[in-house]
Amino acid sequence: MLKPPISRMGGKSKLRKTIISMLPEHICYVELFFGAGWVYFGKQPAKVEVINDIDKELINLFRMIKYHAPEVERMLQYDFSGRDIFEEYKNESIGNLTEINRAVRFLYLITQSFASKCGNYGYGTNTKPGQQIFYTETLKNLKERLRNTYVENLSFEKIIDKYDREYTCFFADPPYFETAGYANDFGEKEHLLLRNKLSNIKGKFILTINDHEKVREWYKDFNIKEVQVNYSVSREKKARGKYKELIVTNY
Ligand SMILES: C[S@@+](CC[C@H](N)C(=O)[O-])C[C@H]1O[C@@H](n2cnc3c(N)ncnc32)[C@H](O)[C@@H]1O
Incomplete structure (x- = not known):
């Protein structure tokens, strides 16, 4: 699964x-x-x-995984968990971003926030920093899974x-x-x-x-x-x- x-x-x-x-x-x-x-x-x-x-951003993410997974993966390699980066992404105006940039931003915010709500930077004293941004292997499989699927918004x-x-x-x-x-x-x-x-x-x-x-x-x-x-x-x-x-x- x-x-x-x-x-x-x-x-x-x-x-x-x-x-x-x-x-x-x-x-x-x-x-x-x-x-x-x-x-x-x-x-x-x-x-x-x-x-x-x-949710437009959520659906954009899955569309980008479907059509541009290698580029999303490539861009994620440069991100790491940090409160300042989190705030920058959060305050960024999405109107100026490409669809791929928006997908990376959304993936970052959702994986690095408390309870995946994109609101507050998620940190802990007994949990490691969010690591799900490094999904290289899985994106390929997800892309395959999405191949024959209609993605609606x-x-x-x-x-x-x-x-x-x-x-x-x-x-x-x-x-x-x-x-x-x-x-x-x-x-x-x-x-x-x-x-x-x-x-x-x-x-x-x-x-x-x-x-x-x-x-x-x-x-x-x-x-x-x-x-x-x-x-x-x-x-x-x-x-x-x-x-x-x-x-x-x-x-
Ligand atoms: C309980 S979550 C779905 C969780 C999902 N089954 C899973 O396993 O991750 C509900 C979803 O409904 C979406 N949603 C809210 N109102 C909607 C609407 N009017 N039409 C379609 N989707 C909507 C939200 O954006 C949210 O992602």
Whole structure:
């Protein structure tokens, strides 16, 4: 199984084997909320695959890995972990950068920041400096994996409209309900739109989401499986622990 080049809040590293084991037969596989893409990078490629996320910088990174992996690798050789470099990248105006430069910047910020949030330089007293910027070997494999994949940068509802067929499998891993974290808003309105869209598709869907009374109500007509996950993004010991997540399917 391949490992993604970045971490992302809510990434499905711990759940991916379970999710993959539950995927139905499909010809077209669509990830609506790609993030780091743990499931995509772990599963066997389907005939047609689509990855989508609304985050422009994130999608630009995967496009650059797909089309310009050797150049991204070459540029990464010159970077090392440092608070001053981190701040320079963070304050850089992306309008002046090439797409390759933007990908390198994003990779740097995400791998060198606390909890991969690109906000604050990540340092520790019992962890080594972020090393994931040296991904030379893996970029080649990731590039191969991405070769036959459509890379989209739209909001999820447009992707559902475009790719829904009887033989399509949608994997939906939206931002958690009532948990802050991503740049764009994803509240009850967006969650209900997702539920309504998924309720009316021709194809199949598998959705992962945090266990919440409202979420259970929204998806009460579908199959709901409860799973426990260890979650450890917080520095605070008391905030770490086991969380319940739900896996919802329409098959
Ligand atoms: C929980 S993360 C996905 C994690 C991913 N499954 C993984 O394993 O890394 C949710 C993602 O949804 C994206 N997102 C938020 N709103 C969106 C929208 N309206 N349409 C598509 N993607 C969206 C965020 O940018 C974020 O990357």
